[in-house]
Amino acid sequence: MTTPSSQPQPGALARLGRALLNLLRFLFNLALLAAILAAVYFGAPLLYNRYLAPLEDNTARLNRQIEAQATQIASLQERIIQLENAQSANSQSFADWQAEQETFAKRLAAAETALEEIALLQTSLDDLQTALQTNRDGQEALAASLEDMQRQTQILGALQSLSRARLYLMQSNYGLAQADLESAYNQVNNIPLEKDVRQDALNSI
Secondary structure: OOOHHHOOOHHHHHHHHHHHHHHHHHHHHHHHHHHHHHHHHHHHHHHHHHHHHHHHHHHHHHHHHHHHHHHHHHHHHHHHHHHHHHHHHHHHHHHHHHHHHHHHHHHHHHHHHHHHHHHHHHHHHHHHHHHHHHHHHHHHHHHHHHHHHHHHHHHHHHHHHHHHHHHHHHOOOHHHHHHHHHHHHHHHHHOOOOHHHHHHHHHHO
């Protein structure tokens, strides 16, 4: 028969159970920590190779693309600046060309005006030459008329001298008749006639 002192105490069993439970918890936590460490130790390279390495590669490739695009953008900006400068130069050249065209148009208008004035002057000169020719023709006609009147006057003077000479001859006044005949001869000799006509007139005297 067992005595009461030889049976285990309830408080000691409880403490033992709690100690075992704590030990189990510690062991579980330790195992969990070991599993986590093992997972980290063995899973980190796998995780890195599967996720982080491609991500870094993608990031590096993206950075390279960004740098390439930045270089292209800088090149495009430089090209745009060059095009703007070229456009400014072309605009200036076009403005200079327009100014030259305006100057040429003004000179052309001035030349056309000068040609019109020259044409008017030529017309006026032609009119003046026509008037001068008409005046010259009139002067020549007037000179011919005056010459003819002078010739007629000389002829009348010679005829008058011949008439007086005949009268003096009829009166037997030979001296005065001779003087009138000589006067008629001189007058006929001074008349501007053709040589044959003048000689016939002188022979008739």
